[in-house]
Amino acid sequence: MVSMPPGLDPQRTIRDLEELRSLTADARGAQRVAFTPTWRAARAWLRERFAGLPVEMHEDAAGNLWTTLRGTSDRALVIGSHIDSVPNGGWLDGCLGLLSGVEVLRRICHEHPSGPPVTVRVVDWADEEGARFGKSLFGSAACSGNLDLDEARVLVDKQGVTLPDALRGVGIDFERVKESGRELATAAAYLELHIEQGPVLLDLGLPMGAVLGTFGVERHAITFHGQAAHSGSTPMNRRHDAFLAAARMAPECYAIAARSGGGVCTIGSCTTKPGIVTSVVEECRITLDQRHLDAAALATMLAEARAAAERFAAEGGVSVSWERLWHIAPAPFHPDLVSFADEAVRETCGTSHRLPSGPLHDAAEMAMAGVPTVMLFVQSLGGISHNKIEDTRREHLELAVQALDRLATKTMAWIANATT
Ligand SMILES: [Zn+2]
Helix, strand or coil: CCCCCCCCCHHHHHHHHHHHHHHHEECCEECCCCCCHHHHHHHHHHHHHCCCCCCEEEECCCCCEEEEECCCEEEEEEEEECCCCCCCECCCCCHHHHHHHHHHHHHHHHHCCCCCCEEEEEEECCCCCCCCCCCCCHHHHHHHCCCCHHHHHCCECCCCCEHHHHHHHCCCCHHHHHHHHHHHHHEEEEEEEEECCCCHHHHHCCCEEEEEEECEEEEEEEEEECCCCECCCCCHHHCCCHHHHHHHHHHHHHHHHHCCCCCEEEEEEEEEECCCCCECCCEEEEEEEEEECCHHHHHHHHHHHHHHHHHHHHHHCCEEEEEEEEEECCEECCHHHHHHHHHHHHHHHCCCCEEEECCCCHHHHHHHCCCCEEEEEECCHHHCCCCCCCCCCHHHHHHHHHHHHHHHHHHHHHHHHHHC
16 A cells, blocks of 8 residues: 655544544534534634644635635645534534545645645635525535525525524625635635545445536426326227326436436426326326436437427327426536546555546535536445434545545646646
8 A cells, every 4th residue: 555645644534533523413413503503613623623734714705714825826726625514414524525634734734844836725615514594505605606695695494594694693794705706716726525425436345436526407397288088988099198198208218318428317206187097197297307417418318308208299199398497507527637536546545436426515616616626535334424324434534535635736736837
């Protein structure tokens, strides 16, 4: 196995994670819900991790905590994740990436006592989980500029408290959160290490992988309109069966996904009217959720599904209408950084694997803001997260810190070369 760079101590990261757990978890799991007193305590503890290092710290207009180690160049490598958790959360989601970033920063300080060639920053994004207001990626979306202020302004928690009021309670002016975006002026690359939260690496028997990007999503309701008719008296050739047309969509959408090169699809709901056993279906509404890492491939999946719906409607003597329920563009990561991530994992673990991310992460906001971005995933035991049983093998956690460190070194050289 590879030698450890002087100043890097992955076991210290595990001790940090255990200490954070003992401070902020109870019998049900982690309780670091954003903007609560426990989250504040976790933040104060996080600040202490940087004690003795030559860094500057501040919270930006959206409540994100930035720690900066000045380098010869202002161009900055940013390493980020989130210390907030869902209620009853796990001990690694978010804080693994953050505390590994702290460890990498310690190593860089050790290697460059008079300052590194490029600036290095660690960011703790505010309210990644969206547990209280149902809006994920709050801090990073404010920073990227993608946050819809009109939509966010009216969000309320279970107690009826609005998001702007909750933010005022922790000293954040909602109307100014997008001023956070100025933090990205010097950002040259963004790295994030995260637990996979799924079973792909576990099933492959691999500790780590390089993440290609986050999926784009097209989510639609498709309604077929036919004619209700008696189930006994209506000959088969005289029917306008809305369900028959809708049902033919299921194998077709699977076939579309299969030829899309890595896309997935789900028909998650189906309702019929009149919905009785003695009538041909007059109206059938299905929902279709299609996902792909590539925007053009996702557009093709959608176009093919639309064409299939028209064809099945025409063949069945029914009509069809579409309604878009939700949509988000894919956030592919930077090809150079994906290569570095792949190398860093291979050099650290022996084997690497490239995989897309199903869940969204703060990294998606950075990629959409135009900052060259990549993520590393480390295996999740049981593929389980957002649960107190969430876990990863100790040796995999140690490998993850080392891989992030290698990736940081490669990325700093890449930034320095681009600058000169
Ligand atoms: Zn997370």
